[in-house]
Amino acid sequence: MTGGRVPYTPRNHRRILCIFPRYSRSFGTFHHAYPLMGTVRAFMPPQGILLVAAYLPESWEVRLIDENVRPATDADYAWADIVITSGMHIQRPQILEINEIAHRHGKLTALGGPSVSSCPEYYPDVDILHLGELGDATDKMIAYFDEYGSQRPPQQLIFKTTARLPLSEFPTPAYQHVRMENYFLGSIQFSSGCPFRCEFCDIPELYGRNPRLKTPQQILKELDTMLASGNPGAVYFVDDNFIGNRRAVTELLPHLIDWQKANGYPVQFACEATLNIAQSPKLLEMMREAYFCTIFCGIETPEPEALHAIHKDQNLSMPILQAVQTLNRYGMEVVSGIIIGFDTDTPQTGDRILEFIR
The missing domain is CATH 3.40.50 (Rossmann fold)
Structure with missing residues (x-):
């Protein structure tokens, strides 16, 4: 430690x-x-x-x-x-x-x-x-x-808890107690917290708006320890927003690339991030090289007035379908979160969402 x-x-x-x-x-x-x-x-x-x-x-x-x-x-x-x-x-x-x-x-x-x-x-x-x-x-x-x-x-x-242990002091999870082949996906945490204040989300209240971080060395040790207990084939970064601190992710990705190359690309990576990641081409290039294949994005709704009402204006920084197509071009499947039941929904909302999904 x-x-x-x-x-x-x-x-x-x-x-x-x-x-x-x-x-x-x-x-x-x-x-x-x-x-x-x-x-x-x-x-x-x-x-x-x-x-x-x-x-x-x-x-x-x-x-x-x-x-x-x-x-x-x-x-x-x-x-x-x-x-x-x-x-x-x-x-x-x-x-x-x-x-x-x-x-x-x-x-x-x-x-x-x-x-x-x-x-x-x-x-x-x-x-x-x-x-x-x-x-x-x-x-x-x-x-x-x-x-x-x-x-x-x-x-x-x-x-x-009134004084949280810094993530940089977290021990490696006790993977020796599980068999990784029993799991659909592996999981790993790099950061905690999210800078955004989406109205429906409890993450900023529970974990704060200033993302706290592990070191790249911790992440590599966790990957090695996880694979020693079996290889699930894919590892999901469970951070609520993988790009909550872009500088930190930019520093982490070269370490993941080197680890994948040294180990023969044993796993695919997946993560969840805000849709505006599509506006960071250098980040996406490194994610492609690190073998990120799936990204979960909280699209929530294609209706601009609803996104504005729930304080998710980051989804309005570029056309949503254009953002999805950008991520696809970097080899990443986009899994989306969609919410029905916002205060701004109308009788036509369901049809608009279905058309958007099609």
Whole structure:
């Protein structure tokens, strides 16, 4: 690990069971495609809980289970002192179920991640709530685990991050706990936060408008570590806006190009970015050379008045179809996000969207 953080030195031995809950079935899970892909059982590895597993004291025993691959068993719960879970709103029923099973086994439970960070009131029965990103709250939670083990507190404890750990000090996610061939895509995070303020998006509120960054060296180490656990064939940059800091991406891409060349182009890359990336030809040239094949763009709607109303004027900087065609010319498939139900929608909006898609 780089930077100034001194790893916590525990006084007691602990067994930590990290469980990532299964997703409720939806179009976005792509579960119907898995039987076509052999060993694939889930969409992407659980980046957040893999990071937490890597952050825990090295002397502690950690068992990580992604319930999208296989369910945790009674034996897993019996083995543990503490059960940690994380997830999004769509996983709320499964999070509550994990908490109930853990309590039935007499275990202390802790919950972090985006769902609880935005709506802690959803989880009144979890023993410890971790609100916010990795940071001082995580250190306090680990110290509590060390002190109390499985002992449950008399009332719910809330640890809220006030000092976030810089991304440049993040450990490499604990890929040794997963088999990458079980996943449709690999995932990697380079930055956190987005400079834009799209009205419907919670990213600036949760993670800030000034993107925080990992170093290129961290990214290369994560890629090497990921591939040591199996090659998923494609790796998705989960940054909410890959070009949130263009200078940083411009510095990263030559490292990715060199890594691909040195390793024989073992993976395709994908990312999500604002549509105005189409106005950065030098960036697109480097992305093509680094083997970026897919880019997700939040197009949202072809109606200019709607884009203006939701503060997404960056999509108006050039004609949308021209931007898509530009990305296609650089060899990148464009996957688009489309939203229906804006306040500015009219009875004709649906037909206009369909025509735009055609």
